[in-house]
Amino acid sequence: xxxxxxxxxxxxxxxxxxxxxxxxxxxxxxxxxxxxxxxxxxxxxxxxxxxxxxxxxxxxxxxxxxxxxxxxxxxxxxxxxxxxxxxxxxxxxxxxxxxxxxxxxxxxxxxxxxxxxxxxxxxxxxxxxxxxxxxxxxxxxxxxxxxxxxxxxxxxxxxxxxxxxxxxxxxxxxxxxxxxxxxxxxxxxxxxxxxxxxxxxxxxxxxxxxxxxxxxxxxxxxxxxxxxxxxxxxxxxxxxxxxxxxxxxxxxxxxxxxxxxxxxxxxxxxxxxxxxxxxxxxxxxxxxxxxxxxxxxxxxxxxxxxxxxxxxxxxxxxxxxxxxxxxxxxxxxxxxxxxxxxxxxxxxxxxxxxxxxxxxxxxxx
Amino acid sequence: xxxxxxxxxxxxxxxxxxxxxxxxxxxxxxxxxxxxxxxxxxxxxxxxxxxxxxxxxxxxxxxxxxxxxxxxxxxxxxxxxxxxxxxxxxxxxxxxxxxxxxxxxxxxxxxxxxxxxxxxxxxxxxxxxxxxxxxxxxxxxxxxxxxxxxxxxxxxxxxxxxxxxxxxxxxxxxxxxxxxxxxxxxxxxxxxxxxxxxxxxxxxxxxxxxxxxxxxxxxxxxxxxxxxxxxxxxxxxxxxxxxxxxxxxxxxxxxxxxxxxxxxxxxxxxxxxxxxxxxxxxxxxxxxxxxxxxxxxxxxxxxxxxxxxxxxxxxxxxxxxxxxxxxxxxxxxxxxxxxxxxxxxxxxxxxxxxxxxxxxxxxxx
Ligand SMILES: CC(C)[C@H](C(=O)O)[C@@H](O)C(=O)O
Ligand SMILES: CC(C)[C@H](C(=O)O)[C@@H](O)C(=O)O
Numbered sequence: 001x002x003x004x005x006x007x008x009x010x011x012x013x014x015x016x017x018x019x020x021x022x023x024x025x026x027x028x029x030x031x032x033x034x035x036x037x038x039x040x041x042x043x044x045x046x047x048x049x050x051x052x053x054x055x056x057x058x059x060x061x062x063x064x065x066x067x068x069x070x071x072x073x074x075x076x077x078x079x080x081x082x083x084x085x086x087x088x089x090x091x092x093x094x095x096x097x098x099x100x101x102x103x104x105x106x107x108x109x110x111x112x113x114x115x116x117x118x119x120x121x122x123x124x125x126x127x128x129x130x131x132x133x134x135x136x137x138x139x140x141x142x143x144x145x146x147x148x149x150x151x152x153x154x155x156x157x158x159x160x161x162x163x164x165x166x167x168x169x170x171x172x173x174x175x176x177x178x179x180x181x182x183x184x185x186x187x188x189x190x191x192x193x194x195x196x197x198x199x200x201x202x203x204x205x206x207x208x209x210x211x212x213x214x215x216x217x218x219x220x221x222x223x224x225x226x227x228x229x230x231x232x233x234x235x236x237x238x239x240x241x242x243x244x245x246x247x248x249x250x251x252x253x254x255x256x257x258x259x260x261x262x263x264x265x266x267x268x269x270x271x272x273x274x275x276x277x278x279x280x281x282x283x284x285x286x287x288x289x290x291x292x293x294x295x296x297x298x299x300x301x302x303x304x305x306x307x308x309x310x311x312x313x314x315x316x317x318x319x320x321x322x323x324x325x326x327x328x329x330x331x332x333x334x335x336x337x338x339x340x341x342x343x344x345x346x347x348x349x350x351x352x353x354x355x356x357x358x359x360x361x362x363x364x365x
Numbered sequence: 366x367x368x369x370x371x372x373x374x375x376x377x378x379x380x381x382x383x384x385x386x387x388x389x390x391x392x393x394x395x396x397x398x399x400x401x402x403x404x405x406x407x408x409x410x411x412x413x414x415x416x417x418x419x420x421x422x423x424x425x426x427x428x429x430x431x432x433x434x435x436x437x438x439x440x441x442x443x444x445x446x447x448x449x450x451x452x453x454x455x456x457x458x459x460x461x462x463x464x465x466x467x468x469x470x471x472x473x474x475x476x477x478x479x480x481x482x483x484x485x486x487x488x489x490x491x492x493x494x495x496x497x498x499x500x501x502x503x504x505x506x507x508x509x510x511x512x513x514x515x516x517x518x519x520x521x522x523x524x525x526x527x528x529x530x531x532x533x534x535x536x537x538x539x540x541x542x543x544x545x546x547x548x549x550x551x552x553x554x555x556x557x558x559x560x561x562x563x564x565x566x567x568x569x570x571x572x573x574x575x576x577x578x579x580x581x582x583x584x585x586x587x588x589x590x591x592x593x594x595x596x597x598x599x600x601x602x603x604x605x606x607x608x609x610x611x612x613x614x615x616x617x618x619x620x621x622x623x624x625x626x627x628x629x630x631x632x633x634x635x636x637x638x639x640x641x642x643x644x645x646x647x648x649x650x651x652x653x654x655x656x657x658x659x660x661x662x663x664x665x666x667x668x669x670x671x672x673x674x675x676x677x678x679x680x681x682x683x684x685x686x687x688x689x690x691x692x693x694x695x696x697x698x699x700x701x702x703x704x705x706x707x708x709x710x711x712x713x714x715x716x717x718x719x720x721x722x723x724x725x726x727x728x729x730x
Binding site for chain 2: 161235247
């Protein structure tokens with residue numbers, strides 16, 4: 001029987017509750033479908049700091065490195081607002097991304113029809129919305145050196161962050177975007193600030209050359225990132241795949257997720273390069289939402305983004321396309337039936353907690 | 366009689382047309398109100414490149430430096446897409462900001478009641494919207510060094526941009542935001558990415574200290590910039606004054622301007638420090654919109670953002686508060702009457718061109 005190793009990192013806040021619902025689905029798939037999932041679990045973020053004084057232990061890093069896929073919940077909370085910068089909860093997430101070389105972050109922004117009216121945008125602008133943001137995740141200003149605060153004396157300090165991109169980093173993320181576009185509407189929009197940033201100039205050049213050399217069949221457009229933010233709010237349906245750098249991707253994907261009315265429901269996949277020998281790629285799956293410490297531990301958090309992240313895991317790490325489709329359909333069906341956690345509650349709907357939502361999805365799966 | 370020196374830089378695309386309408390208002394104020402405006406005019410952007418091979422000449426820079434205020438139209442267009450980076454149209458704008466030390470960029474995002482339905486957001490979310498984005502304009506990744514593209518051999522290049530902030534730069538922009546908040550709803554929200562960027566850490570610290578030391582009466586909130594982008598789309602009316610760095614300000618102000626339904630209608634002011642002797646501050650006023658080369662020269666561009674920028678000039682450079690109020694009211698009245706340029710045309714309204722719009726506003730002034 002196939003063995004499929006998944007490493008669970010529930011993290012902080014609502015992370016563990018949401019992960020609990022995925023655990024149910026995994027158990028079900030093992031029992032009913034012989035899926036062969038083997039899970040192990042570790043600590044990340046504030047909970048790792050409390051246990052080990054770091055945002056993720058070496059032991060857990062090693063397990064993440066050797067797993068077929070990592071499922072990540074969420075990190076952070078006011079409890080850890082004042083821990084040193086190097087061991088703050090986010091450092092665990094950033095180290096995982098960097099050390100696993102998960103350079104390609106896929107962030108779908110889809111509008112569940114049942115939730116279109118929950119968007120702050122007019123429903124006709126978001127109904128049927130289906131954008132995929134492909135964000136570069138291991139480069140740019142997140143990791144560039146120097147990254148320092150220096151005391152200049154006289155009460156003055158100087159903070160420096162460095163945005164760095166090499167040709168190969170842009171080429172590989174552009175290739176991921178073009179490949180994915182071919183499975184969708186065949187359109188890519190690349191966003192940068194070439195009018196101000198040298199990294200934007202190089203980004204624009206390399207995307208253009210990659211397109212010409214390997215993907216001339218895909219439709220390519222370039223947009224300044226500020227104009228891109230505008231256009232996302234003005235007419236989001238104009239986009240299919242958006243490819244952009246780490247920091248712009250962070251901003252733009254948050255704006256895009258908010259458009260859908262499905263905030264707190266959107267998943268993401270972070271992928272590495274395929275291993276030249278085995279063809280396998282390292283991968284981590286996480287909800288776009290944060291740890292929501294204000295509602296943690298109450299059993300009311302929405303587990304859909306975490307479950308949808310597991311659907312992406314089935315699709316991208318285990319090539320279980322049918323199962324992924326079914327799980328995504330189960331989510332849509334439950335929403336169509338008017339079953340809702342508090343965050344997406346609407347008139348005439350039935351309000352449920354985290355576990356009931358998980359059970360309802362499992363029942364449709 | 367008072368002499369008030371204004372240097373006009375209409376620039377490219379629709380810049381000159383829009384500036385023409387401001388010239389009418391200046392002439393009227395000189396004739397009817399003895400305003401004493403003395404204007405001179407120069408070239409910037411592509412038009413400066415065509416004439417002098419640079420994005421702004423030394424001569425025009427000197428005139429901008431010595432004027433009481435600069436009015437700037439817009440720069441850029443496909444014609445100059447391939448000119449060298451150092452002399453691209455935007456370089457003229459960036460040099461003006463830097464050499465005049467215009468560190469404080471004020472970008473109001475207001476929703477004209479008559480245009481609320483033109484927003485892509487639900488009208489109830491934007492009606493009465495009145496946000497002021499205070500963007501740092503002479504620091505950060507726009508100007509930090511190194512800013513280079515290096516050939517690494519093997520077909521690889523490396524692009525570097527540097528985000529740099531010193532304590533005093535953050536302190537002075539925070540002070541501007543707090544001062545302005547006192548004239549409004551007394552609330553400031555500071556946005557950065559302290560969870561990823563050292564400049565975000567310093568930004569957060571200095572804003573917090575400035576608040577404590579000098580503006581404890583103002584309500585201060587901190588938000589991560591990605592969450593801020595989300596919140597702008599979700600519930601924009603929660604904000605009064607937003608203070609943020611150069612690059613985040615670029616992105617967030619574009620998103621904010623789009624919310625209002627008044628895109629192409631929003632002005633901005635870029636201010637320097639008051640001169641210790643005269644109390645005067647260097648200043649430049651410009652529309653948030655671009656040069657719109659596709660509609661340039663047809664007499665159909667909307668001059669309202671340019672005229673509203675002149676209203677800001679009356680207010681901030683010449684302390685002509687009554688005149689500024691009147692000009693802003695004239696704009697609102699004309700919109701209430703249903704007079705519209707093509708970009709904001711609505712059912713039952715009267716469509717007019719650039720000059721007619723300018724005349725209509727002047728008639729109400
Ligand atoms: C938690 C934080 C470090 C992270 C980021 O900035 O990448 C988050 O905002 C995200 O988008 O995944
Ligand atoms: C034209 C460009 C250089 C400029 C900027 O990035 O600052 C523009 O987008 C703006 O917001 O004024």
